[in-house]
Amino acid sequence: MSHPQAKSITTVFKKVIIALSGLGLVGFVVVHLLGNLTLLRSDGSAFNAYAAKLEGLGGLLAVAEVGLLFVFLTHIGSTLTTKKRNLSARPVAYRQWKSKGGDTPSNSSSRNMAISGSLILIFLILHIWQFRFGPGMSQGYVATQGQEQIRDLYRLVVETLKNPLMAAFYSLVMVLLGLHLRHGIWSALQSLGLTRPRTLKPLRLAGAVIGVVLGVGFLMIPAWIYFGVSN
Amino acid sequence: MPKIKLNLEIWRQKNAKSTGAFEPYQLSDIDDDISFLEMLDLLNEKLIKEGKEPIEFDSDCREGICGSCGVIINGQAHGPLQATTTCQLYMRYFNDGDTIVVEPWRAKAFPVIRDLVVDRNAFDRIISSGGYISTKSGPHPDANTHLIPKPVADKAMDDATCIGCGACVAACPNASASLFTSAKISHLGHMPQGQPERSRRVFRMVRQMDLEGFGNCTNIGECRAACPKEISLDTIAQMRRDYLSALKE
Ligand code: HEM
Ligand code: FES
Numbered sequence: 079m080s081h082p083q084a085k086s087i088t089t090v091f092k093k094v095i096i097a098l099s100g101l102g103l104v105g106f107v108v109v110h111l112l113g114n115l116t117l118l119r120s121d122g123s124a125f126n127a128y129a130a131k132l133e134g135l136g137g138l139l140a141v142a143e144v145g146l147l148f149v150f151l152t153h154i155g156s157t158l159t160t161k162k163r164n165l166s167a168r169p170v171a172y173r174q175w176k177s178k179g180g181d182t183p184s185n186s187s188s189r190n191m192a193i194s195g196s197l198i199l200i201f202l203i204l205h206i207w208q209f210r211f212g213p214g215m216s217q218g219y220v221a222t223q224g225q226e227q228i229r230d231l232y233r234l235v236v237e238t239l240k241n242p243l244m245a246a247f248y249s250l251v252m253v254l255l256g257l258h259l260r261h262g263i264w265s266a267l268q269s270l271g272l273t274r275p276r277t278l279k280p281l282r283l284a285g286a287v288i289g290v291v292l293g294v295g296f297l298m299i300p301a302w303i304y305f306g307v308s309n
Numbered sequence: 310m311p312k313i314k315l316n317l318e319i320w321r322q323k324n325a326k327s328t329g330a331f332e333p334y335q336l337s338d339i340d341d342d343i344s345f346l347e348m349l350d351l352l353n354e355k356l357i358k359e360g361k362e363p364i365e366f367d368s369d370c371r372e373g374i375c376g377s378c379g380v381i382i383n384g385q386a387h388g389p390l391q392a393t394t395t396c397q398l399y400m401r402y403f404n405d406g407d408t409i410v411v412e413p414w415r416a417k418a419f420p421v422i423r424d425l426v427v428d429r430n431a432f433d434r435i436i437s438s439g440g441y442i443s444t445k446s447g448p449h450p451d452a453n454t455h456l457i458p459k460p461v462a463d464k465a466m467d468d469a470t471c472i473g474c475g476a477c478v479a480a481c482p483n484a485s486a487s488l489f490t491s492a493k494i495s496h497l498g499h500m501p502q503g504q505p506e507r508s509r510r511v512f513r514m515v516r517q518m519d520l521e522g523f524g525n526c527t528n529i530g531e532c533r534a535a536c537p538k539e540i541s542l543d544t545i546a547q548m549r550r551d552y553l554s555a556l557k558e
Binding site (some may be wrong): 086088089090091092093094101160164167168169170171172173174175176177178179180183184188189191202233261264265268269270271272273274279282 | 322331347365381382383384385386389391401410412415416417418427464480482483484485487515517518519522525527528529530531533534535541542543545546547548550551552556
């Protein structure tokens with residue numbers, strides 16, 4: 079049976095796109111965090127070696143970067159157009175609006191996904207500009223690994239995060255990431271129809287815990303470097 | 310019986326085209342055993358005696374089953390109680406001297422007709438797009454010819470309790486109609502008679518919901534808290550499951 083309606087991107091289908099791209103980004107965030115935990119080794123050699131290994135992947139890294147960019151653009155495009163639709167769905171605002179409470183996922187995370195997401199987006203642009211396109215070996219950021227000379231990305235990270243403004247901004251965004259994912263992980267499962275009457279609440283709790291753990295994990299890095307690393 | 314006095318701020322709007330505004334009213338001597346709608350009736354009597362236009366609001370059954378009476382009370386759809394319609398909300402939940410702000414449902418798909426009355430025909434159009442069973446189910450079948458597991462029958466019944474009041478849309482920060490639409494889809498989709506049209510139904514109803522200009526669900530769950538019949542959020546997940554399995558056909 080074919081339905082003419084099946085071809086249009088309905089709101090339900092849009093949420094599937096948002097959920098899949100969001101979960102894709104969660105996968106990236108987990109891998110990124112695991113790699114970044116090498117920053118907690120204070121001499122920096124572990125982090126630089128990890129960064130050099132990624133750099134050494136060459137073409138494979140380029141493919142991964144383009145893929146990741148695609149997932150980000152999909153997520154941002156689908157969420158922001160959804161936000162636009164939702165804003166126009168209530169042209170006259172309530173004079174007063176109050177949550178009805180009860181046992182629901184309604185909280186500061188779920189009601190402010192576009193705000194947390196947009197700040198994460200601003201952060202991403204700065205973050206990529208600072209590190210991916212930041213100073214490298216030719217600007218003197220050189221570390222030695224055995225006989226080889228590699229980019230001293232660790233020094234760049236430490237210099238950046240020793241700046242109190244940067245440390246504060248990075249920390250803020252990591253909190254926002256945790257809040258985004260406190261709702262996001264569970265929400266994606268719900269958008270994909272994977273929750274059942276009996277699993278709804280356990281999955282909501284598990285998603286929130288994983289989201290907060292990821293946020294706290296990332297928050298450790300600027301905090302550790304700002305307060306813990308001597309230079 | 311305790312009597313209370315209230316300050317009311319009520320949305321007044323002449324017709325769909327005019328811009329409305331809040332008007333302040335004072336009402337005293339309110340018996341706290343009367344319902345919110347009866348309180349509005351008293352205010353209207355007073356207004357009529359003063360030669361003023363009474364406040365228009367919808368109501369019919371006044372026993373929580375028809376779904377026509379919803380308004381926003383102090384920022385909450387159907388007021389502060391859960392699992393309660395406006396007509397079943399009693400004045401004992403308010404205190405002497407309270408200020409109460411009363412607004413109509415607000416959504417692009419629910420235009421205000423007058424004062425607190427909104428046009429909820431968008432819901433009817435969602436139903437007529439597919440919220441029915443057109444197969445003839447024949448005469449009453451003998452007992453136990455169609456075995457239906459109790460949880461399935463219960464789920465169909467739970468979702469069938471939706472009275473289409475629109476509180477889900479009104480409470481949703483996105484003005485989404487997902488709880489209403491999914492309740493109808495899930496109710497019929499859990500019954501044997503509902504199977505032949507199941508895929509067609511979900512496509513058509515979702516499409517109509519979108520055409521009406523409702524927002525998209527972001528799983529916030531205010532709908533669930535405002536629903537007088539406590540329709541569960543997994544109903545929305547059921548709609549998405551139905552949609553995805555219909556896509557595979
Ligand atoms: C590493 C970064 C990010 C991750 C891991 C992430 C993850 C997620 C996940 C899992 C969801 C839930 C999807 C669903 O409910 O179906 C979500 C929703 C959302 N994201 Fe992100 N996101 C990220 C970045 C962003 C950015 C940069 C933006 C903004 C431009 C953004 C805006 C949103 C919005 C507005 C929603 C709610 C949309 C909805 O539920 O319909 N996110 N995100
Ligand atoms: S008047 Fe019928 S539900 Fe309130």
